[in-house]
Amino acid sequence: MLTFIAFAVFATWYTTCLFFYVATDEARADLAPEFEQKYGIDAMTHPIVMADYWRDGHYNIRPLVGLCIFLTIVSTGLGIMTFCTVSILRYLSRAESLLSTKTRQLQYALFRSLAVQTIIPVIFLHANCALAIGLPVFGIDFSLFCDFISVSCSCFPPFDAVATILLMRDYRKAVRSIVMCSYCTGGFSVLINGFFLFLIVFNSPASLTRYKVLLGNSAATDLVFSLSTTFLQCRLIPNKWAFAYVALGPAKYFGEQVSYYTYVLQLHSLFYLFLCFPVIISLRVDNGYC
Template sequence: MYIHWSHHYLPKIFGILSFVFNPLFMWLILSEKKASIGKYRYLLIGFAIFDMFYSTVELFVPVAIHGTGAAFVIYLADGPFFGTGHLGQLAVSIRCGCISLSYGILIIHFIYRYFVLFNTHIIEAMLRPSGLFGLFIFFICHGIAWSTVCEMFLYGDQEVFDYIYEGFKRDYNVDSHDLSMLMALFFVRDMRKRPKKIEKRLQDASPEIKRRSWMGILILTGISTYAVSLYIILGWKIMKKLADNPGVSKTTQKLHRQLFKALAVQTFIPICISFSPCMMAWYGPVLGLDLGMWNNYLGVIALSAFPVLDPLAIIILLPNYRNKLIGVVKKPIKYLNSGTSAVQPTGDSSGAATQLY
């Protein structure tokens, strides 16, 4: 299903770039001295692996978003699950669950940075096999919760298929009944403009669909708000501890600040390209905003950029990684620019010597 060149190609380009920058990021981590960031390197590697998993899901489950002024729809636009009915809907739910997984892994990073400063004994427990397993369960529960909410409250049915039928036929020339989708329908506007056959079936959104739409959106909003609030609270405590801890050496404080700065940017990225587009798509219909295909440009493309911007932010902000990468890039340039020059003949009949500069 072709919507626009930017929607068709940019997510795929970002997905491919994710498999370039994240392995590069992992190489920079593993080639760094262990003493520089300690066991925190394992969390950073985990972050890179998750980014590649995120891109894999996105490449296999390409989605599109449509707003109608009374509802929002996220549907499967292409890929191996296209046209598979409920299986495709489940794939969309899992794809949406990756947004919550990104929240979960960021929370783990903030918790780690917090306890490094406040209680190192807990860090030791976190890095044991049992602790790592607990962190994994905590992480995976975010995705399961989000996907479950999508499946229980935001599934598509005959009523929502009928409601968006005209708009999808007009804008995309597809039958909405053939699509796998998730949808929140809050109310129906302008019924007098609808054909009578549709008007009879949709005098208003049924109480049941309005109830489950509101419940689903409010639960997802709660998950998102809890994650962002935790970032802000833990971040404020970390910065305050760094400022009021004269016992820590300047070198250690500098390292903590660099790591926290990178983590802060990592947090800013999903807030801008995950949290904000979701809020716009969810609550635009509540405010009567008919965003139509603009959700694809403001949301889908932005969401696909997350796994690429994530490792780039850390590489650019951490001097060790940035300088090492610049050094690697400069080596072939220096090699190409360097030449060989022969020493002028000395007058010796035995021949001329050659020296590389």
């Protein structure tokens, strides 16, 4: 069923864009200066999907038909979602006494997840697309918001996934366990500090001559600390009056000495960076960066 729906919607949109949202030469010529100024492309030859609603003092029928198809698809989808939402709520209210606590909690969690998965695309995708497609029918200029509309459409997939993860308890637990994993945080730290070091070396302004060295020193030290942390995977084990550190990362396969030296390197980079902070702060004050 889902495969059929996906194919049908794709075919509908493909046909609509192919036959009803056609970029005519006159419309391309009108947009050519803005295309050249904003994107540096030739509007006369670049592939474009265009709805030219008004031309020569009258409405064009083809893009209006495409608009009607769009509104039909969206309104049908919203109608089905509304009907299903009401049906689910009625079923849960009737069957509440027949369901176990765990099953009821799971069903309500799934319902909340579906509701959020519906609301997010409506806000970030459908509403924005409706504005982009519908406002030109009335001659309303929305050029100030066109870039925002494109960005908000790209925000929909991550927000949708994050919202679902936060609403489902099992997913939240899995994310918590992954975040607590030093491989994840350490690897991310290595990437960020490596990129930061790249920016310092190749993109620092000339005015940061001395401060650039200290920034590079901090980034390199953080990078060493991240590498040693990821390689060591040190875990703390307390026991009332005592505590111990144990290496659970790749360092454990190289023997005690390698683990010990890696731990010393980790401590050294941590406290070395801490002792460098007064120098960095004094240089910032001396050069007027604060």
